[in-house]
Amino acid sequence: MKLTETHTTTNVDVRVIGVGGAGCSSLIRLQECGSSSLSMLGIDTGSAAQNLPNDIESITIGNGFGSGGNSETAVEHFSEAELAVEDFVEEADVVIILAGLGRGTGSGLSPRIADIARRSGALTIAAVNMPFEFEGRFRNQSAVQAHSALKNATDAVITMNNDDLSKLNSASSSLNGAFQLADLNIANAVRAITTELESSPERRAAVLQSLGDAGDSVVLAGSSDGLHAGRTAVSEAFDSTSSEFSRVASVVIHVEGGIGLSLGQVAEAVTELRVKVGRRADVHVSSQRLIGMGQELKVTLVLAGIELVRQVEEQPSRLTRVKERQSVVPTVSVFETEAPKRTRGPVLLPTG
Ligand SMILES: Nc1nc2c(ncn2[C@@H]2O[C@H](COP(=O)(O)OP(=O)(O)OP(=O)(O)O)[C@@H](O)[C@H]2O)c(=O)[nH]1
Ligand SMILES: [Mg+2]
Secondary structure, three states: OOEEEOOOOOOOOEEEEEEHHHHHHHHHHHHHOOOOOOEEEEEEOOOOOOOOOOOOEEEEOOOOOOOOOOHHHHHHOOHHHHHHHHHHHOOOOEEEEEEEOOOOHHHHHHHHHHHHHHHOOOEEEEEEEEOOHHHOHHHHHHHHHHHHHHHHHOOEEEEEEHHHHHHHOOOOOOHHHHHHHHHHHHHHHHHHHHHHHOOOHHHHHHHHHHHHHOOEEEEEEEEEOOOOHHHHHHHHHHHOOOOOEEEEEEEEEEEEEOOOOOHHHHHHHHHHHHHHHOOOOEEEEEEEEOHHHOOOEEEEEEEEEEEEHHHHOOOOOHHHHHHHHHOOOOOEEEEEOOOOOOOOOOOOOOOO
């Protein structure tokens, strides 16, 4: 296991496109989470793009009343946005597309947008929500279709299952609360990835390779406080999903905590992660101290190149077997962002 610490930053041109109501709402959350320096564009057939803050570019297509859940209607109007999308992704190194799948706009347009981004030469990643089961069979089927179109059009799809969120959230909490949590998780995942991409060239290459090679990826999140918060937060993240992973090729883990967040807590989170994903996975770690977080510690995990337990019972593909044989010594890379400057004080710091 290799532990490296680096503070180098490189300029990677990352552009983020939110599509449909959910995609636009994830953009706002991403901005609130401190990623305001990213270039962002929102596209919707409804009112979501119009309602974005001024510093996020926006395009409304069609009549501004939404597609009524019909992806074909959304696609019919896509020509109105095509040129603007081409302009927006031009010369980007990485394009990240955010959408909730299952209704019209996000499902219909995100594969089209991914196509344009990939043709421009950018590494193209989609981070999407799959609908709740209770949203019905129709939405779930159309989400699955859109998901497979996205897999063909992108380098990697990071998937968040809304049903997993309901486990994380208490049963009594509102649907809006669950969606806010979905937005937050997607935003954290994007931030974890962009933090990695903007670190040293080697780390950037490692992350691009793991995401680019990955088949399926999934985002998990957990939080905890108190003794062993790092370990408990990672456990909670894995408890939040009903999926069991028989293989995980690589993980991007982003740890956030108050200004007392210690390297020991981060190391504890990574150790627990190793227990969950095994020693063969490559692990990329970033962490951030935020003044408002107090004792709380949050982890966001992007597991890439996953195989679920039920998939493995089938014969593994030749490609998988070859990859297993070629798998190199796993690495752990650790990157710690600078502590924020305190404007007020003194404050009692929790001990590490
Ligand atoms: N993350 C997140 N997901 C949402 C939100 N609202 C809805 N969703 C999920 O995203 C899916 C798509 O919903 P929307 O984004 O509202 O739909 P749309 O893409 O704008 O499509 P139309 O409104 O039919 O044109 C839904 O089935 C929900 O599962 C939200 O605010 N945040
Ligand atoms: Mg909509």
